[in-house]
Amino acid sequence: MTGPAIRADYVSANRGRVRDSYILICPENLVENSLPHLRGVNAQPLATPRALPARFGEYLLDFEPGAGTTRPIGAGFENFLYVLEGELRVRAADDGYPIKAGGYLFLPQGVEFEVDAAGTARALWVKRRYEAVDGVAAPEIVAGHVDEVEHIPDETIGGTYAPLLPLDERYDMAMNVMRFDLGARFTMVEVHHQEHGLYMLEGQGVYYLGEDHVEVAAGDFVYMAPYCPQYFYATGSANAAYLLYKDINRDGF
Ligand code: UGY
Numbered sequence: 001m002t003g004p005a006i007r008a009d010y011v012s013a014n015r016g017r018v019r020d021s022y023i024l025i026c027p028e029n030l031v032e033n034s035l036p037h038l039r040g041v042n043a044q045p046l047a048t049p050r051a052l053p054a055r056f057g058e059y060l061l062d063f064e065p066g067a068g069t070t071r072p073i074g075a076g077f078e079n080f081l082y083v084l085e086g087e088l089r090v091r092a093a094d095d096g097y098p099i100k101a102g103g104y105l106f107l108p109q110g111v112e113f114e115v116d117a118a119g120t121a122r123a124l125w126v127k128r129r130y131e132a133v134d135g136v137a138a139p140e141i142v143a144g145h146v147d148e149v150e151h152i153p154d155e156t157i158g159g160t161y162a163p164l165l166p167l168d169e170r171y172d173m174a175m176n177v178m179r180f181d182l183g184a185r186f187t188m189v190e191v192h193h194q195e196h197g198l199y200m201l202e203g204q205g206v207y208y209l210g211e212d213h214v215e216v217a218a219g220d221f222v223y224m225a226p227y228c229p230q231y232f233y234a235t236g237s238a239n240a241a242y243l244l245y246k247d248i249n250r251d252g253f
C-alpha cells in the first residue's frame, strides 16, 4: 500500500534547524524580504549578527528584470558579491563590472557600489566590518570568475578548494569554492575559532555539525559558529560544491 507523498508544507517535513553552534536554512524556509535602496530585489538574510555570534552578513538576492540599487550602498563595510544565476552590472570606484554566473567582486571597506540586473538574476552578498591591523596594508578590489581560479587539492577535506580572494594577511575574509567528487569525505573533524557561512551550490551530502548529522543539498545555507565541530561527506548521485565564507588572518579579539 502506498500513502500520499510527504508534502513540503507539512511541519514534519521541515529541515531548517537552529542549534547552539549552527543554523540550517533551506529554500522552503525563506521568507520574502526587502532592504533599503534595493528596488525590485528580494533580499533574504541568511546570516546576520542576530544569528548566534555571527560577525558578518550574508544575503540571497533575487533581482527582477530591471531591479537594482536606487543609490550607492555598502558604506562602512567590505562587500563581496557572487552571482549564482543571470548577470549583474556593478558600478564601484568609477569602474563598471559586468558579472555573470560564477563571477564575483570584492570591494574593500570604503568603496560603495551600485548594482542592477537587466534580466532576472540571483546572487549572494556577504558584508562585514574590516578588521584593520597596524602595519598591515588594506585589501584591494578583486574581480574574477570561479572558472579562472585554481582548484587546489586538499587532503583534509577530500576535495579541492578554489580561493576566490588572495589569502594573504591584508584580507580578513576568505571566500572559497569547495568541490567534492561523489563519495568524497573530510579526513578529520574540524574544530576552529573561525565562523562559516556555507551556501550549497551543487549536489548534496551529509554534514556533521555540532553533534548532529544533517542532510544538505543545493540551495541550503549553513551558518557555523566558532568552534562548531564540522565534517562533510558527499552523497547522492552527483558531485557536490559549496561556497564558503571564513574569517581569516585575525586573532579573534
Ligand atoms: O577551511 C575550512 O575551515 C573548511 N575546510 N571548512 C569546511 O569546509 N567546513
Ligand code: MN
Pocket: 190, 192, 196, 230
Ligand atoms: Mn571549517
